[in-house]
Amino acid sequence: KRLILIGPPGSGKGTQSPIIKDEYCLCHLATGDMLRAAVAAKTPLGVKAKEAMDKGELVSDDLVVGIIDEAMKKPSCQKGFILDGFPRTVVQAQKLDEMLEKRGGKVDKVLNFAIDDAILEERITGRWIHPSSGRTYHTKYAPPKTPGVDDITGEPLIQRKDDTAAVLKSRLEAFHKQTEPVIDYYAKKGIVANLRAEKPPKEVTAEVEKVLSS
Ligand code: AP5
Ligand code: ZN
Ligand code: ZN
Structure with a gap:
């Protein structure tokens, strides 16, 4: 399966993805994790990404599309994948469709981690x-x-x-402005499944399993 996880900061994407990966043997690509590794290693990519990340703003589409395009070449990612934190803009979603078209595939399901903003500060700061x-x-x-x-x-x-309350504000703003339109983009294709991400982790896992087995 080719899966996308979308949700605001702290909604549980990173918590659920290893569980999905273990059960379905997918390749797991998290652009946030890859960018943080690049920042820590001070690679040219990391140097370019750091400023935006520290402010809670999105890194440029070109940078992240490049990372994903490269990572998807891995043999383990040919049959299926979980994308956590990508695509985050409509431009990224369009680029992903182009990438998959070339390789003869398409996105199967988008898991929307729906949750109220008010819960997220406690999750992020803890x-x-x-x-x-x-x-x-x-x-x-x-x-x-x-x-x-x-x-x-x-x-x-x-x-x-x-993961501070102040930077969370900008991350949430970026989510509502730039990433929510991506959910609409996939909803028009009829492939969005809404999860109740405010539930305890095990209940969210159960909802994920229900969606993936249907
Ligand atoms: P990224 O790393 O993707 O961060 P994010 O989207 O803000 O998401 P988080 O990792 O904060 O949340 P999560 O949903 O994974 O939550 P988690 O499961 O850990 O991106 C970081 C930055 O990189 C961006 O700001 C941007 O600058 C850049 N970037 C990345 N991708 C980009 C892209 N495509 N384009 C442009 N820029 C990009 O859970 C959070 C906490 O809550 C944990 O402590 C967990 O234990 C707890 N928790 C989880 N689930 C539950 C539950 N059900 N109940 C109670 N507690 C729970
Ligand atoms: Zn995460
Ligand atoms: Zn909104």
Whole structure:
């Protein structure tokens, strides 16, 4: 299956995608994770992306389309994929359609992580991440066994630089202005499934499974 996960910051895309990946053996591409890795490694791409990311604004369409085009060449991504955080503008969605057309495929399903903005600040400011694996914790909703430490490796957890209440405001603004039109773009094709993303993680997983098995 070729799946897209769309939702505002903190809606649970990164929490659900490893579960979907394990069950359906898909390739998982998260543009935010790829960009953060580029910023940490100070690659030319990372240097270009950093300023926008720190402010909670979107990185240019050309940059992210380039990353996705390159990543999709991986053999593991030929039969199916989960895109988390891409496409985020209508231009990106059109470019993706062109890319897939060339390769003889199309998007099967768009999972829309629908949630009220008011819930997101608590989710974002309580998030802790294990950088090398991408494992995500939450001080209240998914606490690690030892505060600040990854359950599996024992390595320290970090917080994302853009996970502040102030930067969240810009990220939400970008979502409503630039990304919500992408949901309409796919709704016109009749492939959007709406999830109740404010539910506990297990219930969201159950909704995802229901959509994917139908
Ligand atoms: P990106 O990394 O994609 O961030 P985002 O979209 O803001 O989404 P998040 O990762 O914050 O949220 P999530 O939905 O994954 O939430 P999570 O599951 O972790 O993008 C970052 C930046 O990169 C952008 O601002 C932009 O600058 C740039 N960028 C990336 N892609 C781009 C593109 N295509 N074009 C242009 N620029 C791009 O959950 C959050 C917390 O809540 C966790 O602590 C988790 O444990 C907890 N939680 C999750 N689910 C639940 C639940 N059901 N109940 C209770 N708690 C829960
Ligand atoms: Zn994420
Ligand atoms: Zn809106």
